[in-house]
Amino acid sequence: MRPRDMGTLFDDAATAGARTVVRLDRPFDIAPHSGTRWTVPELAALVRATAARLADAGVRAGDRVAILKDNHWDCDLLACAAVRLGAVPAQLSARLDTAGLRTLLERLRPAALVTTSALLARCRDTVTGPLAPVCVTLDAAAPGAVHFAALDASRPRPPVRRHADEPLTVHHTSGTTGVPKLVVHSTRTLVHKLARFEAVRLPGIGIGPHDVLAHAGAYGHGRTLCWTAVVLSLAPAGIVILTGDDPDRADPLLRAHPPTVVEALPAAYVRLRPLTARLDNPFRHVRLYISTYDAVHPPTLRAYLAASRRPRPLWMQGWGQTETGPLTFRFHTRRSALAPDAETTTRRLGRPVPGRTRLRVVDPHTLRPVPRGRPGLLLVRTPALALGYLGEPARWDAQRAGDWWSTGDLGVHHRDGSVSLLDRAVDRLPGLSCLRTEDMLEQRLPQALECVVLGAPQGAPLPVVVTADGRLDPDAWKQAVQGLPPLRDPAVLTWDEVPRTGTGKVRRAVLAHRLTGAPATT
Incomplete structure (x- = not known):
C-alpha cells in the first residue's frame, strides 16, 4: 500500500488487510480505558x-x-x-x-x-x-x-x-x-515526497511483514507523522510504542515483544542504553537501528550494535530537518564502530539521497561555493521542502538562496561525495568544533551519558558532562582532556538538570545562560 491521504490512512491500511498488532507502554490518552493492545x-x-x-x-x-x-x-x-x-x-x-x-x-x-x-x-x-x-x-x-x-x-x-x-x-x-x-x-x-520514498521494501533495510518495530519518539514532531504513514503502509507484524525513556519501564514491554527494528530519538538511545548490558537484553534480535534528529555519539552506537545477536546488524543514521525531511543517509556496522577513527564516524553523514537531494557547501558570508574538502555552510535542494514558516515569511525567505535552502549547519563536502558535519553555525567557536570535542569526551568518559561544549562570555569554552549521579572523577577528567583545546573545569549535571527540547536535544542557549549568565556565543 502506498500512503496517499493522512485522513484515511488507517482505513486504507485496514482495507488492505494489515495484520499489524500495536502494543503500547500505556493506554492512549484519547482512549484511556481501552487497553494497550490494538489492531489496525x-x-x-x-x-x-x-x-x-x-x-x-x-x-x-x-x-x-x-x-x-x-x-x-x-x-x-x-x-x-x-x-x-x-x-x-x-x-x-x-x-x-x-x-x-x-x-x-x-x-x-x-x-x-x-x-x-x-x-x-x-x-x-x-x-x-x-x-x-x-x-x-x-x-x-x-x-x-x-x-x-x-x-x-x-x-x-x-x-x-x-x-x-x-x-x-x-x-x-x-x-x-x-x-x-x-x-x-x-x-x-x-506524504508523496517523504513517506512514499520510505515506504519501499529495500533489500536488507526494508520493513517486512515479519518485523517487529520498536519506536521511542517525540510524537508531536513531524518525523513521527511521516513514520506513521510509512509503518501503516508497510504493515509489519508488530509495533511497540514507547512514550518515555525510563529503561526499567521499557524493559518488560521490549522483553515481551523483542524488536527486530528500532527507531528512537538520540536522547532515548542514551537513556535506554543500560538495557544493552543486561542478560538476555531486549535488543538481541535487532537487525536494524534507525536514528534521526541528531547524531548519536559512538559509544552509544557501539553498545547497541554489540547487544544484537544478529551476525551483521546495521545502524542507519539519517540527517535532515523538519523543513526538508531526510537529506543524507549512512550505515554503521560493528566493524566501523570499532575503527580507529570511530569517534568521528557519526559526524560523517553519508551521501545525499540519490535522485532526491542535492548539496553544496558555500562560504557563510558570501554564499559562494567552496572547493570540495573545505568547510562551509551546507545548502540543499529537495522536492520535499516545506511550504514555509507560519507567521514568519521573512524568516523563511532569509534561509532561501534561490532554489537552495540553508540548513544552518557547517560541514565539509568530501571528494567521494560524502558530507561531514562540523557544527551548527550558531554554536561555532573559533578554533574548535563543539561536536567533535563532544564526541571525543564521550569516547574517553565511559561514565558520561552526554557531553556538551558551550561558548562562554569570556575565556575558554565550558564543558558540561551529564552523568547518572551528577558526579565525575577529577582524574578521569584530566585524562579525557589531554590533547584537546583548552576547556574550563566541567559543570557536572544529571540528565534531568539539563533543559531539553521535545525531541531531547539540549537547549544550549538556555543551559549557557543558566551556567554562565549569558547566552552561548555564536
Whole structure:
C-alpha cells in the first residue's frame, strides 16, 4: 500500500488487510480505558470516532487545530482525525517552555485546542486573551473547556479531500537556540515526497511483514507523522510504542515483544542504553537501528550494535530537518564502530539521497561555493521542502538562496561525495568544533551519558558532562582532556538538570545562560 491521504490512512491500511498488532507502554490518552493492545481496524475505528468528536466540538474544514498533550502516539491519531475533517493539525510539544508556547499559540490562532486540564491551566497562565474558540480537554473536565469523552462519537464524518499542495499539517522545529519555528507541510511534501520514498521494501533495510518495530519518539514532531504513514503502509507484524525513556519501564514491554527494528530519538538511545548490558537484553534480535534528529555519539552506537545477536546488524543514521525531511543517509556496522577513527564516524553523514537531494557547501558570508574538502555552510535542494514558516515569511525567505535552502549547519563536502558535519553555525567557536570535542569526551568518559561544549562570555569554552549521579572523577577528567583545546573545569549535571527540547536535544542557549549568565556565543 502506498500512503496517499493522512485522513484515511488507517482505513486504507485496514482495507488492505494489515495484520499489524500495536502494543503500547500505556493506554492512549484519547482512549484511556481501552487497553494497550490494538489492531489496525481498531485504530481506524478510533480515528473515525476521534474525528466525529472533533466535529462535534465544532472543528470544520480549513480550521487549525492545536494538539498539545503528553507524549504518545495518539498525537498522530488526533492529527489524522483532524485531517479527515479537512482541518490543519498543529502538533505542539508539552515540553515547550512558557515563552515558546505563548508565541506559537499566538502565531497559530487555532480554532480549537486539544490538550489536558493541566496544560490548559498552564496555557491560561501564560497567554493573554482566549486560547481558542474551543478548548477540549482529554483527561478531565475543566472550566471553559469541553471534555473529550462528552463529545459525540456516534456520527462518523466522511473524509474531506484537499489539494496535494494545500497545507496539511504544522510542526515546530526543535528550538535548541530559541523559539521554535512553525513549519507548514503539504500532502505533496510530507506524504508523496517523504513517506512514499520510505515506504519501499529495500533489500536488507526494508520493513517486512515479519518485523517487529520498536519506536521511542517525540510524537508531536513531524518525523513521527511521516513514520506513521510509512509503518501503516508497510504493515509489519508488530509495533511497540514507547512514550518515555525510563529503561526499567521499557524493559518488560521490549522483553515481551523483542524488536527486530528500532527507531528512537538520540536522547532515548542514551537513556535506554543500560538495557544493552543486561542478560538476555531486549535488543538481541535487532537487525536494524534507525536514528534521526541528531547524531548519536559512538559509544552509544557501539553498545547497541554489540547487544544484537544478529551476525551483521546495521545502524542507519539519517540527517535532515523538519523543513526538508531526510537529506543524507549512512550505515554503521560493528566493524566501523570499532575503527580507529570511530569517534568521528557519526559526524560523517553519508551521501545525499540519490535522485532526491542535492548539496553544496558555500562560504557563510558570501554564499559562494567552496572547493570540495573545505568547510562551509551546507545548502540543499529537495522536492520535499516545506511550504514555509507560519507567521514568519521573512524568516523563511532569509534561509532561501534561490532554489537552495540553508540548513544552518557547517560541514565539509568530501571528494567521494560524502558530507561531514562540523557544527551548527550558531554554536561555532573559533578554533574548535563543539561536536567533535563532544564526541571525543564521550569516547574517553565511559561514565558520561552526554557531553556538551558551550561558548562562554569570556575565556575558554565550558564543558558540561551529564552523568547518572551528577558526579565525575577529577582524574578521569584530566585524562579525557589531554590533547584537546583548552576547556574550563566541567559543570557536572544529571540528565534531568539539563533543559531539553521535545525531541531531547539540549537547549544550549538556555543551559549557557543558566551556567554562565549569558547566552552561548555564536
